[in-house]
Amino acid sequence: MPELKASPTPVNIVMIEDDAGHARLIEKNIRRAGISNPVHHFLDGTSGLDFLINDVNGPAKNGPSLVLLDLNLPDMSGIDILARIKGNDDLKRTPVVVLTTTDDKVEIQRCYDLGCNVYITKPVNYENFADAVRQLGLFLSVIQIPDLGDDA
Amino acid sequence: MQAKKLSSLGKDDRTNRQIALLLAIGFIGLAGAVITAFWVQRSSEDNAALVAHTLNTEARIYAFGSANERAETARRGYLLRPLDAFRERMTAGQRERATLLEEIGRTTQDNPTQQDRVHDLRQIVAELEALQNQAVTGVVGVREDLMANFGEDRAVLLTRAVRIKAAEMLAEEQRLLTSRQTRQTATILRFNILLVLTALLVVALSAATLTLIRRNLIDLRASRNELNQLNLELEDLVELRTEALRRANAEIQRFAYIVSHDLRAPLVNVMGFTSELEASRVTIDKFARRLAEEAPQLLDEPTRLAIDEDLPEAIGFIRSSTQKMDRLINSILKLSREGRRTLSPEQIDLAALVGGIVETMQHRIDETDTTIEIGEAPRIVTDRLALEQILSNLIENALKYLRPGVPGRIRVSGGVLRGRNVIEVADNGRGIDPKDHERVFELFRRAGTQDQPGEGIGLAHVRALAHRLGGTIDVESTPGVGTTFRLSLPLEWRPGESHA
Numbered sequence: 001m002p003e004l005k006a007s008p009t010p011v012n013i014v015m016i017e018d019d020a021g022h023a024r025l026i027e028k029n030i031r032r033a034g035i036s037n038p039v040h041h042f043l044d045g046t047s048g049l050d051f052l053i054n055d056v057n058g059p060a061k062n063g064p065s066l067v068l069l070d071l072n073l074p075d076m077s078g079i080d081i082l083a084r085i086k087g088n089d090d091l092k093r094t095p096v097v098v099l100t101t102t103d104d105k106v107e108i109q110r111c112y113d114l115g116c117n118v119y120i121t122k123p124v125n126y127e128n129f130a131d132a133v134r135q136l137g138l139f140l141s142v143i144q145i146p147d148l149g150d151d152a
Numbered sequence: 153m154q155a156k157k158l159s160s161l162g163k164d165d166r167t168n169r170q171i172a173l174l175l176a177i178g179f180i181g182l183a184g185a186v187i188t189a190f191w192v193q194r195s196s197e198d199n200a201a202l203v204a205h206t207l208n209t210e211a212r213i214y215a216f217g218s219a220n221e222r223a224e225t226a227r228r229g230y231l232l233r234p235l236d237a238f239r240e241r242m243t244a245g246q247r248e249r250a251t252l253l254e255e256i257g258r259t260t261q262d263n264p265t266q267q268d269r270v271h272d273l274r275q276i277v278a279e280l281e282a283l284q285n286q287a288v289t290g291v292v293g294v295r296e297d298l299m300a301n302f303g304e305d306r307a308v309l310l311t312r313a314v315r316i317k318a319a320e321m322l323a324e325e326q327r328l329l330t331s332r333q334t335r336q337t338a339t340i341l342r343f344n345i346l347l348v349l350t351a352l353l354v355v356a357l358s359a360a361t362l363t364l365i366r367r368n369l370i371d372l373r374a375s376r377n378e379l380n381q382l383n384l385e386l387e388d389l390v391e392l393r394t395e396a397l398r399r400a401n402a403e404i405q406r407f408a409y410i411v412s413h414d415l416r417a418p419l420v421n422v423m424g425f426t427s428e429l430e431a432s433r434v435t436i437d438k439f440a441r442r443l444a445e446e447a448p449q450l451l452d453e454p455t456r457l458a459i460d461e462d463l464p465e466a467i468g469f470i471r472s473s474t475q476k477m478d479r480l481i482n483s484i485l486k487l488s489r490e491g492r493r494t495l496s497p498e499q500i501d502l503a504a505l506v507g508g509i510v511e512t513m514q515h516r517i518d519e520t521d522t523t524i525e526i527g528e529a530p531r532i533v534t535d536r537l538a539l540e541q542i543l544s545n546l547i548e549n550a551l552k553y554l555r556p557g558v559p560g561r562i563r564v565s566g567g568v569l570r571g572r573n574v575i576e577v578a579d580n581g582r583g584i585d586p587k588d589h590e591r592v593f594e595l596f597r598r599a600g601t602q603d604q605p606g607e608g609i610g611l612a613h614v615r616a617l618a619h620r621l622g623g624t625i626d627v628e629s630t631p632g633v634g635t636t637f638r639l640s641l642p643l644e645w646r647p648g649e650s651h652a
Binding site (some may be wrong): 007019021022025028072101104122123125126127129130 | 258409413416418420421422423426428475489
């Protein structure tokens with residue numbers, strides 16, 4: 001299984017998604033695409049942000065990460081989390097993939113305006129869904145994650 | 153407020169009646185003054201005539217007195233010197249006296265006192281005349297007798313009596329004259345007083361009328377201001393209601409939007425894990441086939457059936473139901489998005505619009521051997537996209553529900569009816585049962601045989617759009633004959649007049 005980047009610390013995938021089912025499906029399909037990077041899953045925005053900013057393994061303290069973000073969260077809006085990430089000097093280079101059910105144009109534009117790197121709508125049709133996630137996996141395998149670590 | 157308005161109107165009425173009454177009194181007063189003036193004029197004319205009559209009578213009495221004196225003087229002259237000239241002068245005096253007495257008798261006919269005096273005078277004058285004539289006959293001795301008894305001459309006494317009577321009559325005429333003049337003065341004075349009173353009345357009435365009219369005008373101005381105020385308040389109220397309605401509508405739209413999104417999330421799971429289940433079934437199926445080859449005694453019939461039939465069937469139903477639910481949710485989302493779109497009115501050429509719609513459906517029109525007629529098309533100002541969606545939904549429906557085997561005929565026409573644009577889409581299709589005429593406009597409801605794909609969204613969408621454009625839509629249909637949808641829109645729609 002290829003690592004996302006040939007760096008001493010593997011790229012962490014941080015998934016903030018309140019729906020356990022969605023999270024499971026996303027992870028399954030990422031694995032099917034051949035991505036074996038560690039996936040850190042958080043069910044709400046608070047703990048997700050806490051990991052991103054304060055955790056020793058989080059992108060702010062250590063090592064490159066990629067954020068998979070759902071917009072409809074119980075405690076805060078994904079838009080707020082996106083704004084926090086892009087407004088934080090330690091985090092702003094971390095790629096954020098918004099993966100959500102909302103396909104409202106205004107919402108999508110807002111996400112891109114805030115600095116979201118990729119916006120994917122979760123299709124109800126499972127084949128499309130699996131495809132989207134698998135393509136995301138392929139995408140993950142070719143992108144260069146900026147090196148955020150001090151020691152890298 | 154209503155009551156206030158009414159009361160001020162009522163006051164108006166009362167004031168009008170008062171003004172009319174005052175004016176009427178004023179006119180009656182003026183007419184009275186004119187009639188009085190006329191009457192006073194007549195009465196003073198009469199009075200003047202009477203005064204003239206009295207003066208005339210007076211002059212005659214004077215003349216009568218002087219003729220009497222003259223006759224007597226002539227007689228005495230004759231007694232002193234019997235000349236013919238004296239006798240002639242006496243006879244002339246006597247004639248004049250008699251004539252004047254007759255005239256006086258005639259002019260004082262209306263006065264019994266004077267008539268009595270005239271009567272007395274006639275007797276005296278008759279006796280006097282006889283005595284005077286006797287004196288001048290020239291019979292010897294008579295003159296001498298008379299001269300001898302000059303101191304006791306009866307004629308002298310009678311002459312004095314005539315003088316006294318004439319003086320009495322003069323006094324009487326004088327009295328009459330004075331009384332008539334007094335009466336005349338009194339009449340004129342009364343007339344003057346009446347005139348002054350009438351003038352005062354007219355002035356007072358004018359003042360009262362002016363005051364009433366002024367008050368009326370003030371009331372009218374107050375009413376007008378009140379009306380303006382009410383109008384403003386009403387506008388504010390309408391504005392307020394419209395705003396509330398708009399907010400409620402926006403809330404419903406937002407609600408529909410959120411609900412459909414939140415419904416979507418679990419569906420993603422249902423679909424996803426169904427696929428996972430299917431993948432697992434494939435794995436189990438492979439294993440079962442291997443088992444069937446290597447150890448057929450371990451694979452019993454129920455297991456085989458479960459893998460081959462029950463599982464695929466269950467998964468199939470879950471799939472189709474989820475897909476249907478997804479379509480419904482998408483439809484609601486679409487409706488909610490449409491509802492949030494800002495509408496902008498513009499001038500629309502209906503014929504061109506319908507032509508464009510027909511073009512996009514040309515394939516289906518040719519397939520079903522349908523002719524589409526575009527009739528009269530009025531000028532219309534409304535939102536282009538909304539009208540296009542309404543008409544394309546209606547035409548699409550008409551094409552969808554044609555009677556199999558009957559060439560379709562669809563007619564789109566417009567016209568102005570009672571100040572509104574009415575656009576009709578009529579077909580000769582299978583028709584809609586009367587009990588479903590209202591139902592077809594409801595969301596997710598469809599009528600007739602369910603042999604065509606669809607979610608029951610189209611007409612609900614059409615009706616929502618019609619309402620947003622300030623219009624209405626209804627249907628007339630006979631099953632097996634055809635259907636006519638009638639869209640009624642304002643001639644010129646302005647945003648903010650929406651009913652939705």
